[in-house]
Amino acid sequence: MGVTGSDVVPRSVHVVTTYVVAALLATLGARIATTAWRRKDARTMLGAFVMGFATLMLITEATALARDFPVNSLPVRLPGLLVIPVGGAVLLATRLRAVVRPDRELVVLRTIVITLLVTALVCGLAVSSPSLFRGAIRADAPFALVLLAVSAALLLITAWSATRTALLTRRPLDTVLCVGLIWLIPAEAGMATALPGDARWAVAHALQFAGFAMMAVQIAVDLSRQTSSRSLTGGLRATALVERSADFLGARVSALVDRLVDKDPSTAGHVERVAVLAVQMGEHLHLPTGRLRLLAAGGLLHDIGKLTVPTEVLQKPARLTDEEFDVVQRHPSDGRILLTELGGFHPLILELVESHHERVDGTGYPHGLAGTGLPMEVRILAVADVFDALTTDRPYRRACSAEDALLELDLQATTGGLDGRCVAALREVIGGEQLAAIRLRSQPPRRGAIATHA
Numbered sequence: 001m002g003v004t005g006s007d008v009v010p011r012s013v014h015v016v017t018t019y020v021v022a023a024l025l026a027t028l029g030a031r032i033a034t035t036a037w038r039r040k041d042a043r044t045m046l047g048a049f050v051m052g053f054a055t056l057m058l059i060t061e062a063t064a065l066a067r068d069f070p071v072n073s074l075p076v077r078l079p080g081l082l083v084i085p086v087g088g089a090v091l092l093a094t095r096l097r098a099v100v101r102p103d104r105e106l107v108v109l110r111t112i113v114i115t116l117l118v119t120a121l122v123c124g125l126a127v128s129s130p131s132l133f134r135g136a137i138r139a140d141a142p143f144a145l146v147l148l149a150v151s152a153a154l155l156l157i158t159a160w161s162a163t164r165t166a167l168l169t170r171r172p173l174d175t176v177l178c179v180g181l182i183w184l185i186p187a188e189a190g191m192a193t194a195l196p197g198d199a200r201w202a203v204a205h206a207l208q209f210a211g212f213a214m215m216a217v218q219i220a221v222d223l224s225r226q227t228s229s230r231s232l233t234g235g236l237r238a239t240a241l242v243e244r245s246a247d248f249l250g251a252r253v254s255a256l257v258d259r260l261v262d263k264d265p266s267t268a269g270h271v272e273r274v275a276v277l278a279v280q281m282g283e284h285l286h287l288p289t290g291r292l293r294l295l296a297a298g299g300l301l302h303d304i305g306k307l308t309v310p311t312e313v314l315q316k317p318a319r320l321t322d323e324e325f326d327v328v329q330r331h332p333s334d335g336r337i338l339l340t341e342l343g344g345f346h347p348l349i350l351e352l353v354e355s356h357h358e359r360v361d362g363t364g365y366p367h368g369l370a371g372t373g374l375p376m377e378v379r380i381l382a383v384a385d386v387f388d389a390l391t392t393d394r395p396y397r398r399a400c401s402a403e404d405a406l407l408e409l410d411l412q413a414t415t416g417g418l419d420g421r422c423v424a425a426l427r428e429v430i431g432g433e434q435l436a437a438i439r440l441r442s443q444p445p446r447r448g449a450i451a452t453h454a
Helices: 011-038 042-066 074-093 105-128 142-169 172-193 199-224 239-243 251-263 266-284 289-301 304-308 322-328 331-342 347-355 376-390 402-415 420-429 433-441
Strands: none
Touching (some): 011 199, 042 105, 042 199, 074 105, 074 142, 074 172, 142 172, 142 289, 172 199, 239 266, 239 289, 251 266, 251 304, 266 420, 331 347
């Protein structure tokens, strides 16, 4: 056996356990790969590659030990040391658009297959022809410590992104993934500083197995929900909270929006557009992740008080009378009352619902709040709400172009009604397809079109 560890874990036990874990990872990886290919999801294909590479490394290590290689030999030590840094580098690569841009699925798949075949060939040579891979990697070898430093850096970057996603989604599975990624750092440390058979090495291998299992389960569950594992393969954008509110913000938020849409169908597009603009502005202004989640929910629910407005007033195809406008102006306060009675909503969401028509100079309603009395999230939502109202047709006026609407927002910022930083942020985030969609809404309205009063 040559150089040995302290034999806390008998070699035969380690070999059998490693083969079993490799089989499980191979099964999960194959399932993930086929599903990702069927859905043309290049990011998740790379996640499946990590599973495949880990499987080959584990098989190589176990086979070398079964063939009685010394525990510090290259075929035993190198596979265990390479699993985590290579996996971390691939996961980091999934965040690069140049790697996983649309229509590159076939290129990604070919690259994965070729890489795994070459890896399998090299691993096969390593365990069948020991003379081709002479050398040893002792515990605490400089090479091993360099791989540890690289692994820690890659995993911390990936874990930071995954943590941000977990704070947005508040899903337990995303939190578990963050724990698994962090566990891989001490796992690599144990691999780098101990030899097979040592207690420290055995614990490191267990952490490595657990971390990869958490990763595989997280990817598999997200694929079953018809989506990529953004917490692992590329951070989730806050706009996804709006687009998939039932999954990420909870059934109650989604149900309330559906109830409002049933009463006034035109409201659906309005609240979703406002919420998307608001979170995009919030990201641009570097709001904390938890506040972005609340801003997304508040954006979707900001008009929920219109459930208390009579339908004939809400959908009136003409200007409102003063009495009718007074009724509409009560919807922010009514919305807060409704959510308070339902219970369980964060105070900031209640504030967003009640204050989205307030203005920085105190000219808004329902309370005429001004200046420091308005949180940044409320100021953001106010700008997004006004912009969408200006660029959407009303029964009594045509929609403005996006350019004219921005000029109007600039004017209101100059006079003190809207926050200038939020207006500037809106200018920065609008572009491309989003601007084209706004321009399309600004075209002449179809005959008989009806819109909701802001």
